[in-house]
Amino acid sequence: MDWRRRTALAALFTTSLLGLAGPSLAAETRTVAVTAIVEHPALDATRDGIKAALKDAGFEEGKNLRFIYESAQGNPSTAAQIARKFVGENPDVIVPISTPSAQAVVGATKDIPVVFTAVTDPVAAKLVTNPEKPGGNVTGVTDLSPIGRHLDLVLEITPKVKTIGTIYNPGEANSLVLIDLLEKEAASRGLAVKKAAAPKSADVLQAAQSLVKSVDAIYVPTDNTVVTALEAIVKIGRQNKLPVYAGDTDSVPRGAIAALGFNYFDVGRQTGRIVTRVLNGEKPGAIPVQGIEITELAVNPGAAEAMGVKIPDAVMARAKTVVK
């Protein structure tokens, strides 16, 4: 018998012993494999958040945690290959960040627990069929804007709003999802929605003008085309005393009254907490898919005054950022 065979047998023997000794010994080092489609500030922050949450839960790299991270460097075929490599290593949990990485991983395994994150629409991406009861080996966190809470904020600051106007680019897939959700959430709060399309940033001013007489406030979703031309909407808002709200906090210093935003480090921490639950023995299929939990409120009292609105003290007190 040569040495290689002997070590292999010894390893086999030890593993079976460990198996007999029960989970207390075998569960010493856990493996979490994380992959993202590309290096990107938001995706990297998500990864760091996952690591931080695992550390808080007592899973520390180098001690009792093996944390593998691979980036596909923007190449979808590499993402597919990373998915297969992870499946081959049989980690305790695989965490794919972003939709294409998640689809590649979910396509590659039916038994290893998968906790996806930074995916906007997990149902359309066919990662899960029912976000409340995912079933199977998959659950995760979506980074879909919490539009219901955005509307609650609008109603808290300006309770008289009955019709809300919104501007979006019909060519942006992400915006279509947001507008759908906006209409649903608005209806459940008794609000009417009036939509104005702006296929190009240059069309935004005209779209905002078209809303002036018929709406009580304008909500700007996280639509790249529209957010680029935010100043045009703010201008219309100031001229017509029409409050302008945004879906992202970066728009607040630029002249929106208020926004509830989130950062990807917190998204990562939230994901990490689900990973911890799975590591502690919960079935991923039994954990509902979560939306954004932690939001940060940003307000701009100056902009509010120019649009004829006073931000209530209760809202001011909650704000993380107050633009002077």
Next chain:
Amino acid sequence: MSTVALLGAIELGLIYGLVALGVFLSFRVLDFPDLTVDGSFPLGAAVVATAVTSGIDPWLGTLLAMAAGALAGLVTAVLNVRFKILHLLASILTMIALYSINLRIMGRPNIALLTEPTLMTPLERLSLPLYATRPLLLAAVVLVCVLLLIRFLLSEIGLAMRATGANPRMAEAQGIAVGGITCLGMALSNALVALAGALFAQANGFADVTLGTGTIVVGLAAVIIGETVLPGRSVPVAVVGCVVGSLFYRVVVALALEADILGLQASDLNLITAVLVGVALVLPATRAKLMARLAPVR
């Protein structure tokens, strides 16, 4: 490297082997530098994904994908042959147009096939694990393509195509319809690439508009690696070499993914891949040179 990772590398190597066959047809046989493939790969994925989600049989969907790819290749060829646009530019035009067309076909940037019936679905009924059966199915598809391509290139039309690439003036003087042959070759080439895209989408469960990124680079690398690993000028050797080169490239990526053991970072992946491929290409030449120097002078 685990078995699953190795089989995964082989699976992707086989899929991109079809891309390599397509690139071989355009770059090597026709001498037509064709960047259309960055568009026709996601085109194949888009067509099959749209077809399958609207209830069309996956086999038919895959054929439709190939037809769409052939059409894309034809557009590039016509732009070049008929309208005298430089081949490189003609292919770039088709490639960028295909980005919008793919979005149109799918209606959104990403279609998931994870729960749809695909060519891979019947494999789930077998008792073997999917990571083993998928490469087997793909190997069969690639084998059929390789055999058909060899047969085609050795036929009379194939000979005319090779002559067109080698010396278009001479070919024309021999009575070959150079323009028509170029169109045929480009259509075939992009049909193969679209087939690869269609298989990729079905094996991985999604079609995405960004799927084409770097396809030409991978295909070209596979063709050239194949020529180095399997030197020889005969048609069968060259065609088989493409697939071998593609498999080799994927195994190298798999090795590069293991490089974190050496203290390298995830972000070093592309660099490691490039270095490994570079070394593999340089080694045989350097060894030959060394042997020549060491050989006794006569």
